[in-house]
Amino acid sequence: MADRVLIIANPAAGGVSAALVWQVARRCRRPVSVRWTSTPGDAVDIARAATASADLVLAVGGDGTAREVAAGLATAWHHTVPMLVVPAGTANSLYRTLWGETPWLDAVEAALSGAAPIRADLARVLELDRLVLAGACAGFPPQAIHEAKTREVSYAAALASLADRYEPYPGRVLVDGLIVHSGPTMLANVGGSRFRGGAYELLPHSRMDDGLLDVCVIGAEHSTLEMLRLTQTGAHVDVPGVVYARGHRIRVERLDGHPLWFEHDGEVLASPRGSYTLTAVPSAVSMIAAPSAAVAAA
Structure with a gap:
């Protein structure tokens, strides 16, 4: 006590x-x-x-x-x-x-x-030597976070506004050195938290205490609006064009020389970088959580 x-x-x-x-x-x-x-x-x-x-x-x-x-x-x-x-x-x-x-x-x-x-895992962004808790994301979500702040609108409103004009970027994602995705990319989400943006279950199979980083990569096979709908229930992982993997080291890249839209824990990074590497930091912090069964059933 x-x-x-x-x-x-x-x-x-x-x-x-x-x-x-x-x-x-x-x-x-x-x-x-x-x-x-x-x-x-x-x-x-x-x-x-x-x-x-x-x-x-x-x-x-x-x-x-x-x-x-x-x-x-x-x-x-x-x-x-x-x-x-x-x-x-x-x-x-x-x-x-x-x-x-x-x-x-x-x-x-x-x-x-x-x-x-529980002994919760963290991630580390190697290029910044910065610890990450909820997760990190490249592509569509960080651009929407930026627009929500600059236009002073809600995140949901920014997502809806950006969805029709968002252009996927040429990207590549490597998990423990192996290429799991290469091509047009809507987003690449890395981390331990199942939910991002409050309502979107981007990593439905993730556990925060398994010593691994989950990654979900969504390509350009489906519309952004369709993916917004599917990710609210985790149903996106079963459709073509979506890659779901786990590993200790995740590298997210943009291949056309332009900066990669990237955020972690809701903070958009103002950086000219075109790639980021995240590594798992197992059992890094003691955290009070509901019993696993209760969380999984939510």
Whole structure:
């Protein structure tokens, strides 16, 4: 049972408010500290330092906040302090993967009651030496995230707007050195979280504690709108033009010399790079999650 709780809250996340953080703190019913982030990267440093004094860390924010907290805990000297994601972002894909439709109040209660954590895997983007939690994606989704932010519209609206004019890029994906896809590419999603963008089950067979990275590559055989529909239920993995694989090292490339649209944990990278390599970091962080059967049934 957790005796000392640290809440790390990101005020820039879509659903975070002082009232919500106060509600989380009251739910803890034990000594609790609250730290608010002020700049990108703050949560990494706060979480890393927390391992000396906290028994449980609650990440209140979206997938980006959770990634920073996980990165801090994974790189701390004592990296056994568990974390729990309290969903307060725009998409909350990671929370849905870990808890299904369980209300966050019940998840907090389970964490405070001593629920056994899993040892969750992370990924590392080698070119950036950056840890990834929920996953990374190239192609259509990061371009939609960029448009949602620049046009100040919802992610769903940006997806719908971009779908009719999106042009697949010439791409290649390698898994542990073997080419699994080469040709026109709609997207390539890599990671551990089953869900991305909140509603899209791009990696329906993924587990966050198996030591492997799942990758799904969708080619250009079907319309973007059709794939948006199919990925909401994971039905896309059975149609032609979709490759699903697992491995320890995934390389995603764009072959025409142009920069590759690429994001991880909801953050679009402003980089001229045409390729990225992700490697699995097994059992990197202790994370409170629902029992596997409950998550799988969600």
